[in-house]
Amino acid sequence: HSGDRFLYAEKVTDFKKIVHRCHTEVTGVHKHLEEYGVSVNIVYQLARLEAYLKRIEALTNCLSLDAVEHHYVLMFLSSLAQDNQEIRSLRSLLSQNISLLSRKVVERSAETGEHYITRTKEQYRHMLLAASGGGMLTALTVFMKFFVMSFGLVGFAQGALASLNYALSFVAIHLAGFTLATKQPSMTGPALATKMRSVTSDSGMTDLVTEIVHLIRSQVGAIFGNVFTVIPVVLLINLIMQAISGHNIISHTNAHHTLESTDIFGATIIYASFTGVLLWLSSLVAGWAGNWFALRGLRKSIAHNPRFNAAFGKVSSRRLAHFLEKNMSGLVGNICLGFMLGLLPEVLKFLNIPLEVRHVTLSSGALAASIPVLGWDIVYEPIFWRAAVGILFIGFLNLTVSFALALWVAWRATELPWIQKKAIYQAVSRRFLKNPLTFFFPVGEIVRKAESEPKKH
DSSP: SSSSSHHHHHHHHHHHHHHHHHHHHHHHHHHHHHHHOOOOHHHHHHHHHHHHHHHHHHHHHSSSSOOOOOHHHHHHHHHHHHHHHHHOOOHHHHHHHHHHHHHHHHHHHHHHHHHTOSSSSSHHHHHHHHHHHHHHHHHHHHHHHHOOOOOOOOHHHHHHHHHHHHHHHHHHHHTTTTOGGHHHHHHHHHHHHHHTTTTTSSSHHHHHHHHHHHHHHHHOOOOHHHHHHHHHHHHHHHHHHHHSOOOSSHHHHHHHHHHTOOTTTHHHHHHHHHHHHHHHHHHHHHHHHHHHHTTTTHHHHTTTOHHHHHHHHHHHHHHHHHHHHHHHHHHHHHHHHHHHHHHHHHHHHHTTTTOOOOOOOHHHHHHHHHHHHOGGGGSSHHHHHHHHHHHHHHHHHHHHHHHHHHHHHHHHHHTOOOOHHHHHHHHHHHHHOGGGGGSSSOHHHHHHHHHHHHOOO
8 A cells, every 4th residue: 555566575474484484383283283182172173273374375375465366255155155154054053063073183183093003014914913913802702792791691791791801802902012903993993084184185195095095004914913823722722621621612502692683684784884883983982092191291290299299209200101191092992892892782781772782703712612612623614704704794884884974074174175085086096906915905006105105103
């Protein structure tokens, strides 16, 4: 307005630099949320800041032109109309709140999910070993499951003992550094959200598709490690028990029931899908626990608590604080999953809702335990192969349902338009048709590229 175009252009440039620095500061805030925790209020304030900056940029584009550009003006007016319409929309209110909650989940779970994604052959081998360890401990869980069933308890008592068995097993797997395959998908979904924010560029889309390939391969490898370890270990435990006591792990009745419970012509698909939902819910609880610990600064509180220092000493208190900070999410999530798998079906049965759980590793171990009881000739019977096909579907649905729900949260957090989601589906399909083996084994150019890059994880 001063009439000096050079001064005006300089002021506009300086102002745009300020807005850019504001964007940089907001990005820096996101990087600190993993350490200090995040609340819905923080996410809301960040969303407000980003909306303000977007509005300021739109106004700047309209006002900094030499002549009126109808394109910019129409875009700005349409955004105003859309914003005012959303203020009056109940559907928009619900959608915005879901997006805020989704962003809160993603901000805290993305870093955790990174640990479950393998990119190199060395990381893939490590995942197989960790999954094999998880399969070995799960074999003991199967043994304890049938031991609890031998008590003849019903209802809450049996559900409570089964819950303790599952929870202790999952916690042991976590503390030992092993992997349970079905815990991966619900954790890795949020990790993709960080990649989705840059899918508008070709390089960003390529990075996202590559990350999806790494993720699927990691989950398939973990299932292989779990299943192909739990089966021989269960058979070995049964052989040792038979040699010592002359009895198998399970009774003849339980063996027949195991075959029928995993029969693909039964309700296996429904139960496996329901288990996938529980796996996803346990990941939400795990994320909440880790965020609650960080948001309230409990690490410092425990490390410097006078009572803890007097009882355990300063060094032990700091070690306890560090242990809880590192494992709070995993401990709470695994305990929650154990109680949901063991106790929730009994509660639903009491409410006359016929829903049960089907977990791929536990079901594989139970099927293996039934073979010596029914005789090895059972492998020639159709019901055995229907049960084996049921195991395949259980694994597939455990993974896909929990991952789909986690991915839905990531979609809501990033608020991608449908056209970009469609582009992601097409890019993944093209990659699969071009190099299908890379989705299952660590081969191909993307693995060699990942091995040549500096280690980030």
